[in-house]
Amino acid sequence: MELGEKLRLTRLEAGLSQRALCGDEITRNMLSRIENGAARPSMKTLGCLAARLGKPVSYFLEEDTVCSPNQEIMTAVRQLFDGKDYAGAMRALAQYRAPDEIYDRERQLLEILVRLHLAEEAIGDGREPYALELLEAVAALGKDAAYYSEDLEQRRCLLLARIPGQVVNLPGLDEALTVQAASALAGGDVQRAAHLLDGAEDRTAPCWNFLRGKCHMALEEFPEAARCFLAAEGEYNVLRELEICYREMGDYKNAYIYACRQKDTQ
Missing domain, CATH: 1.25.40 (Serine Threonine Protein Phosphatase 5, Tetratricopeptide repeat)
Structure with a gap:
């Protein structure tokens, strides 16, 4: 087995990435070239790499008949x-x-x-x-x-x-899903944003409800949008959104209330 090949396999067995093995002594590009057999390390470099891998330099220089x-x-x-x-x-x-x-x-x-x-x-x-x-x-x-x-x-x-x-359902990935959904929504891809949000584990978070409400609203699902905006109201300014939802639902009393609340905040 060639030196570079043995170095690569030893690194993988140790669970180290190229970045972790390189340290400050060698670039990732050079390590990649060494592992692929396109370059050979100096004895100083090989000594540093061997030390990080817990092996003697001789381990990488010994001839290996295994192919x-x-x-x-x-x-x-x-x-x-x-x-x-x-x-x-x-x-x-x-x-x-x-x-x-x-x-x-x-x-x-x-x-x-x-x-x-x-x-x-x-x-x-x-x-x-x-x-x-x-x-x-x-x-x-x-x-x-x-x-x-x-x-x-x-x-x-x-x-x-x-x-x-x-x-x-993606435990622990709600934040990543929310970021992707917000990006999809900003790009006008409402269906994808809604689909991403529906994969979240925690659907009580204000951010989730705000974004899901935006999706429902864009799809003209106003009762569902209103429920989401009400859940997000404490953290987000959704007065205008709630006014629109109630107006589209024919609930003019609540639409008027939220219209007045918007004026009060101006």
Whole structure:
């Protein structure tokens, strides 16, 4: 096994990102080149990297007779992935021969990352059924993948929440959903904003009710909008919105009350 390959696998086994391993002694670009076999580190650099990984320098310099039939495939996959050719990376991964104790864990991670990228592209292109298929595959792969993190699961769930008909309760992700919904609403995509908000776990927050009320109002669902605005009234100025809702509902008494309250605040 080449030095760069051994360095990469040792880093992954230690659970370190390239940024964490680099420190101040080496750039991420240089580390990436070393790991891909495009450059060799100086002894000083190798000493720093080995120390961070808890290994002697000799560990990375020893000849290793173990080889893998997947080495060329994984090199190609990395190059395609780095070049953002995710469809090409997926095709290359299909040639992988398991089991392989050298590459299996890295292959699992790349299988997941490639599918997440492809799912995001598919959603953007309106190919939601394909995106759903990819995200379901990610969930299945994540059950056994050594490097499947909470961040990756959150990313999967956020993408799933963007697919119409897939209402997802996402504990701990309400803030991210709210930000995305606000952005979608500002861009005029009311349906997407409503769909994102419906994936939130806490639907009592004033911010959630304010944004959901805006969605209901844009869709002319005035009774639902009024309920949301009333729940947000203590934190947001929704007097004008409530006046409009009550007027559209034919409740002119409350419409007049909120019109007067607007004048009082001016």
